[in-house]
Amino acid sequence: MIPDLGYLALILALAAAVFAAGAAYYGRHTNQPRWIESARNATIATFPLITISCLLMIYSLVQGDFSVEYVWRVSSRDMPTYLKVTALWGGQAGSLLFWNFLLSIFTAAAMARNWRKQKELMPYAIMVASFTQIFFLGISIFVEHPFARLAAVPADGNGLNPLLRHPGMIIHPPMLYLGFVGFTIPYAFAMSALISGKLDDAWIKITRRWTLVAWLFLSLGLVLGGRWAYDVLGWGGYWAWDPVENASFMPWLAGTAFLHSVMIQEKRNMFKMWNIFLVLLTYCLVIYGTFIVRSGVISSVHSFAQSAIGPLFFAFIAIMFVFSAYWMLKRRVDLHSENRLNSLLSREAAFLYNNFLILAILLVVFLFTNYPIFSELITGEKGFVGPPVYEQALAPLFLLLLLLMGVAPLTMWYRSSAERIGMSLRWPALAALVFIGVLFAVGIRGWGALLGFWVVSFSLILTLLEFWKGTRARMKKGENVFVAYSNLMARNRRRYGGYWIHLGVIVMAFGIIGVEIFQEQTQIRLAVGETASLGRYEMVFLGATRYAGPDDLLITEATVDVYDNGRYVGQLHPRSELYTRTNQPMTIPNARSTITEDFYVLMVNWEPATADQATFRIYLNPLINWVWAGGLIFVIGTLVAAWPDPAVERSLSRRRHPVVTPTD
Amino acid sequence: MPGFLKLKQIRGQHLAAVVLFLLGFLLMAVPALAQDVPVTDDDVNAVAKDLFCPVCESTPLDVCPTQACADWRELIRQQLSEGSTPEEVQAYFARQYGDGVLANPPKRGYTLILWALPVVAVVLGGVFFSRYMRNLRVSAADEVDEELEEGVMETAVPAAVKPIAQDDYKSKLEEELRNR
Structure with missing residues (x-):
C-alpha cells in the first residue's frame, strides 16, 4: 500500500512536469500569463509530490518492508535507523529518486526566488528544467523503478554496501548530488536567455548566483569525498583519479571557468558566447558524469551503481547537446561582443588565460577518463590510465594556474x-x-x-x-x-x-x-612486541583482538603504541572489518594527526591462527591536514x-x- | 545492449585470466621453494603500485584488498625472489594480461594517442587562443575613443571617465572600494 502511494506520487509528479513544460510553451506562444503562472505552479507542485515519494521510500526502508525490491537490496533488519534512512541513496533506483527530489527542490527554489524579477526568462526556464525533470522521473518510473515489488517477501534484506556505512557517506553523496543537480538551474536560465533572445545582463546575474550555489555544493562534495576515501578506503590517499571522481571534477572545472569568465561579461560586456558555452558545457558534463557513475560504462571502485540505463542517458546527452548547440549557433549574432580586448596584460585577458588553463586540464581529464572506451574501440582491450599519468600530465598545468592565481589580481581592467x-x-x-x-x-x-x-x-x-x-x-x-x-x-x-x-x-x-x-610508506609483518619505524616515528605492536560489532560485522582491532622521536605520543587502533553476510572486508586506518603530517596505520593482514602476528602498512603523509584545512x-x-x-x-x-x- | 554484453565478456576474460594465473602459480610454487633473495613487502608494493588490480579494474594493485590481488602480489614476490628486476616483472604482467594492467601505459603503439591527443589539443587550443586574442586587440587609435565610451557607460563610478591609460592600481582600488 505505502509503496504504491510512493509510486503514484512519482507518476503525478511526472504528469505535473509534463504539464508545466506544455503550459509554459503554450502560455508563451499565445501570450497568456495565466498559462505561464499555471506552469510555474505545476513546476512547484513536483516538489511536494517527489518529497512524498521520498518520504514513503524512507518509511519503507525504516519499517523494513522487504516486499519492495530496493529495500531488500540495500537494507537489512539489524541496520541502525540512520543508515536505513541514508540507504535512500545507497543504490541505483534510490539514488535516482533522490536526484529527482533534489532537482525538484532546486526548481521550486528558483521559481520562488526569481519569479517576480525575471518574468520574461521564466517560460523557457520552466521548459528546460521540466524537461530535465521529466527525463529523470521517466527513468525512475519506467526503468529504475524504486518501488518495484518482489513476488515473495524475503525475511531479511541484503544490507547496505559496507563502503557506504561510514558516517561520511551520510553527507558526501547528497552534497555531490546537490552540486550536480544545481547546475540544471543556470543551464535552464542560460537556455531561456538564448531561446527568448533576451541576452542582456539579467540571465548572467541569475546564472552566476545559481552556479555559485551548485559549485559550492560540488566543492563540498569533492572535499568530503576525499576525506571519506582517506578515512575509509584504506589506501593512504584522498584522490585516485577514479572515473567517478573525475566525473564530478569535470563539471566543477567547467563551472570554475564560468565563474571567472562571467566577470568579463559583467564588467566589459564581452565573451557572451563563451559564457553561454561554458554554462552548457557544465550542464552536459553533469549529465555525462551522472551517466558515468550510474551506467558503469567505465568501471570504477564506485561500480556498485551499475545498470543498463546507459543508452538512455547517452540519448539524453545527445539531445541536450544538439539542442544547446542549435540555439547557440542561431543566436551567435546577438552574442557578439560589444567590446574588444585592449591588451594582453589586463584583467580580462587574465581571466581568459585562466579559462584556457582550466579547459586544458578539463580536456586532459576527459581524454584520460574516457581512455578505456577509446582503447576498447581500437584494440578491443580495456586499458586504464593510472594516477601517475594524470600527475605527469596535469602537474605543469596546475602549477601555471596557481601562478596565475597569484598574479592575476594585480592586473587591471x-x-x-x-x-x-x-x-x-x-x-x-x-x-x-x-x-x-x-x-x-x-x-x-x-x-x-x-x-x-x-x-x-x-x-x-x-x-x-x-x-x-x-x-x-x-x-x-x-x-x-x-x-x-x-x-x-x-x-x-x-x-x-x-x-x-x-x-x-x-x-x-x-x-x-x-x-x-614526500609521502613515505612501508609494509611490515610484526609479532607482538616488535617495532616498526618510519621517518621520526616508531610503532610497537601490542596485540590484536577480534570481536563482533554491530550488524553482521566482525572487527579485528590492533593496538599499537606510537613514539615520535622516541617520545610516547599515544595509541592507535587500526581495524579490519569483515561484513560476514557478504564476506566483504574493509581496512579502516587510524592516524595520528599533526599540522605537519599524519602517521597513518593500516592493518592489512591478521591471521587468527598466528594471533600474535599482523602485517601493517604505514604511511607518513606530510601536510595532509593542509588539504582539509584548505578545503x-x-x-x-x-x-x-x-x-x-x-x-x-x-x-x-x-x-x-x-x-x-x-x-x- | 551489445556494449554491455561486451563488458561482461571482458569480465569473463578477466576471471579466466585469474584462474589461469592461479594454475600457473601452483606450478611455479615448486621451484620457488629454492628462493634465496629476501624480498620485503615494500619491494613488492613498489612494483604493484604501477599495476592494476585484475578484478577491480581501476584500483592499484598494491592497495587492493581482494584475494586475487593478494595472489598477484605473491606472484610478484616470487619473481623478485628469483632475481627478476621490477621492470621485468611488470613486463611479464603486460605480456600475460595485456598493457591494460599497467597504470603507466608504455608510450608506444596506440597508447601514443593518449599522450599525443592532449598535447595536440592544448597546442591547437593555444594557437587558436592566441590568434583570437590578436584579432581582439584593437589599434591604439581606436582605444582612446573606446575608453571614453566605456567611461561614460560607467557613470556610477565617476572617476572612470578619466582616461585610464595611466595605470594607477592603488587609487583605482581605493576608488572601487570607496562607495561600498
Missing part, C-alpha cells in the same frame, strides 16, 4: 602596465625564493617539489598582499586595522570572498605537494561570496541602470 606589475612581483618573488632556500637548507630536495613550493608560496604572498592593500585603502578613512578588514570583507564580499577561495586553494596546494612528493577555508570563502546580500544586489541593479548622479 582594460590594460595594466607591465612595469607596475613587475615592481609588485619583485619582492614577493624574492621572498618566495628565500622561503624555498630555507626549505633547501632544512633538507628538502627535488626540483619539482621546490618549484611547486616556490609557486605556491609566491601566490600565497601575493594573495595576502591583496587583503593588505584593501585593508590599507580603508584604513585611510581612519578605521583601525580590524574594522577596516571586516568592512572590507563585508562590503566587497564577492571579491574578497573570492580571494579567500584562492587562499583555500593555495593551502590545499601546499598539502597536495607535500603528500604527493575548509575554500568553503568559507565560497559562503562569503555567495551569501545573498540585499545591499549589494541593490547597488548592482543601480549600476546596470546608470541614472545616478556623478556625485553619488
